[in-house]
Amino acid sequence: MDFTGKNILVFGTGISGIAAAKLLLARQAKVILFDGNKNLDCARILGEFPDESAVALYTGELSKEVSELIELVVVSPGVPADLPVLDAFREADVPVWGEVELAYRCGKGMVLAITGTNGKTTTTSLLGEIMSDYSDNVKVVGNIGIPYTGVVEDMTDETVTVAEISSFQLETIDQFCPQVSAILNITPDHLNRHHTMENYIAAKISITKNQTKDQVCVLNYEDEILREHEEEISAKIIYFSSLQRLEEGLYLDGNKIMYAADGSVTEVICTDDLNILGRHNYENVMAAVAMAVSVGVPMNQIRKTLKKFQAVEHRIEYVAEKRGVRFYNDSKGTNPDAAIKGIQAMDRPTCLIGGGYDKNSTYKEWIESFDGKVKILVLIGQTREKIAVEAESCGFTDYVFADSLQEAVDICYEKANTGDAVLLSPACASWGMFPNYEVRGKMFKEMVHALEE
Secondary structure (H helix, E strand, O other), X not given: OOOOOOEEEEEOOOHHHHHHHHHHHHOOOEEEEEEOOOOOXXXXXXXXXXXXXXXXXXXXXXXXXXXXXXXXEEEOOOXXXXXXXXXXXXXXXXXXXXXXXXXXXXXXXXXXXXXOOOOHHHHHHHHHHHHHHHOOOEEEEEOOOOOHHHHHHHOOOOOEEEEEOOHHHHOOOOOOOOOEEEXXXXXXXXXXXXXXXXXXXXXXXXXXXXXXOOOEEEEEOOOHHHHHOXXXXXXXXXXXXXXXXXXXXXXXXXXXXXXXXXXXXXXXXXXXXXXXXXXXXXXXXXXXXXXXXXXXXXXXXXXXXXXXXXXXXXXXXXXXEEOOEEEEEOOOOOOHHHHHHHHHHOOOOEEEEEOOEOOOOOOHHHHHOOOOOEEEEEEOOOOHHHHHHHXXXXXXXXXXXXOOHHHHHHHHHHHOOOOOEEEEOOOOEOOOOOOXXXXXXXXXXXXXXXXXX
């Protein structure tokens, strides 16, 4: 699509919005940048552009006169796709794309895309390393923190783009079509945004909607929702399983990951040779391997990368040992299912820090997963009372409230004995107390390192 001279509205002034605006300016579009927050620092936002006059910036509301000029809307992931202002554009036959759709339309090369409720960042990081070790021109982008539109101008026909794609981003795709997609799992999350589980599932499955039978979709065989929706997927399906042997696909056999294809079985790697813990991480490894194999990466090459890959920051990340107590940062455990994986990875009595922003989640299964490991649950944030009620209903009463993360760390350190673990795995988003889970995790690590022996 030729954007030259077109009036294009970029909705959202975060990193995705700024990157999209810069790409459109490079493609000679007339960019109108908009944010519903009328209290933004406009000078700071315009300062992101070499020529501030090249962008028209509006905050709060769009006038009718400006709205009638718009020929395309590019919406950032943080902007709900069902806002009335966006519906009005659609009703006026103005296309509404996400930043991912814009990047895909402008980009070049092969796209490998990963979604799922949990495990996306680890799988994307691992696949990115595998592809980077194999190919000279790899971009790792998306929900992992690097805007897809921000790297488009550096792409060639030889580029391999490994993209972590969230449900928010999938709401606004149109022609986006990865050569290989993966849906790692689907469990309740972001229901405050998607409103129903059915909407959330539909968003995740839509990563495959433009794929053909000549392309590949990697699915978790142990996810019942994914098996129920497999008939909606046109691409060739490759399954992985951590619980049973598969005749075709990847599976965990004891402490070995195996790959079965065309009647032969190959050992991929022994889990003892990996630097990441837990069954959920072995699933992430299998998904990344399936995607890499699908685009022709040799197994020997894949195996070399697997052996050197380190855990992603903020995902069951070992921080330090103080007074014989091991501290782990799982700040990326922003929903109950992710936090369950954090608990399952612990092999010792654990003092657990949980709580945060309420995404309309329920916490019963998370509490039931404690399985005798959790000595004390220290609750912080907006959800602390809600979680406490669910804990009581499950018969778990070893919880206390803390008014800050620092207080929670101090309580855990006081209660922990030599040989115990302290785990930050909140089962909730960070908003309200922290800008994002990265800041929460970094602060936790700073607090741990500051503890006296």
